[in-house]
Amino acid sequence: MQRLLAFIKQIYVVLIFVLIEGVALWCYATSTPYTEAKILSRTSAVGGAVSGMVTDVKHFFSLSDKNRDLTARVAHLEEMLASRIADEGIDIDSLSSMMNARTELAYRYYPARVVSLTSSKLRNYLVIDRGADDGIAANMGVITPDRALVGYVVSCSPRYSVVMPVLNEKFRIGGSLAENNYTGSVRWSGTSTHHVDLIDLSTYADPRLGMAVEVRSERLPEGILIGHIDDFEFNATQTAYRARLHLAVDISRLDNVIVVENSHYGEIEGLMETMD
Amino acid sequence: MYKYISYVWLMVAVLVAQIFLLDNISIHLWLRPMIFPLVILLLPMEWRALWVMLIALLTGLLMDISLGGAGLYVASLLPLALLRSTLMYLATNRVVEASDQTSLLSRLSLRQLMTYLALALLLHHALFFLLETLSLAHPLRLVATILFSTLLSTVVAWPIVRIFVGKVLGR
Incomplete structure (x- = not known):
């Protein structure tokens, strides 16, 4: 002593x-x-390198589960495809031309894996194992494989990127009701890791409990789910609705994600800047 | 007692000059003179490192509060307080003794004093600009900013050092 x-x-x-x-x-x-x-x-x-090694070990032991899930998904997609071919009479040539057309669309997808994340702070971030060397850049959207919103990329090193998830007090994105396209602004108040707020929603929007809310942003394609309405009320001035959404994704359990690049994003931003 | 009051005046004068004058002069993007490290560099070399660190903390806090540094000034100034004796050894090959009661700074030659000053300011400016940019995306610009700003800071600080060491410590 x-x-x-x-x-x-x-x-x-x-x-x-x-x-x-x-x-x-x-x-x-x-x-x-x-x-x-x-x-x-x-x-x-x-x-990230250290966390990456730990994650690699975890992934090795969960490969059989992933493999089973992927097999099930492939089977499901094949079933859907066969069903569509049978129902609509789509031949292989037209299918091929459809796929070629899709590759010309604005969005590109990059699979990535979460190597570290925080979910207990007011400003949470997560790190993914894809960086500038893999084509990732700031402002790209991030979603889960089942098309739920995670956040968007804010910073990149050559091999890693930092993502600002929806659970960050600085996070802002447009969200619209899936049924009628009325749009508001989504933000996190920091009170619950499973809920976000949709504010400035028109008084004509007619929100209902359980209604799905999807992303409305130039960063992401249509149909990306944010969550479902848990509760809603008029704001203090009775000029708009404020809805509480139950998130479709559990940020604290994220593993695989997909980074989405909108190749037209720069053009849209440039256009918006001319308006300022 | 006279010398301690002189140190307080030095601190006030240097901080006022830094906050109200030097920080408001826009010479060039690569030229940012910072002379507030003088508060630490001119303290008696035989002082215990703990006291020097506390004064560095106070100086850094005043700078952070005045200029909105949010900890940047403290973080870049504190290593100087810890490494002051090492810098003195590198610049002059002299070891600072705790029992040394006469001011070591007043016994240095002008060349040794200049080397000590420039080396310390270089270390401080390198830490400051590295922390400020947090990026190595433009290494040449960063190095140029550190070198040119150190040079300008040394030129601006040199008359203050000469006067303080010669007129105050030399008595």
């Missing part, structure tokens, strides 16, 4: 330095979204 105390006495200045420097760096890192994302992407290059 005396040796330990003597040792601490020898290095106490360094310990105090590390403590104060750590607090100062933490304050600086969390002061703006830019520093937060930058430091997270820098640390993700190291931390």
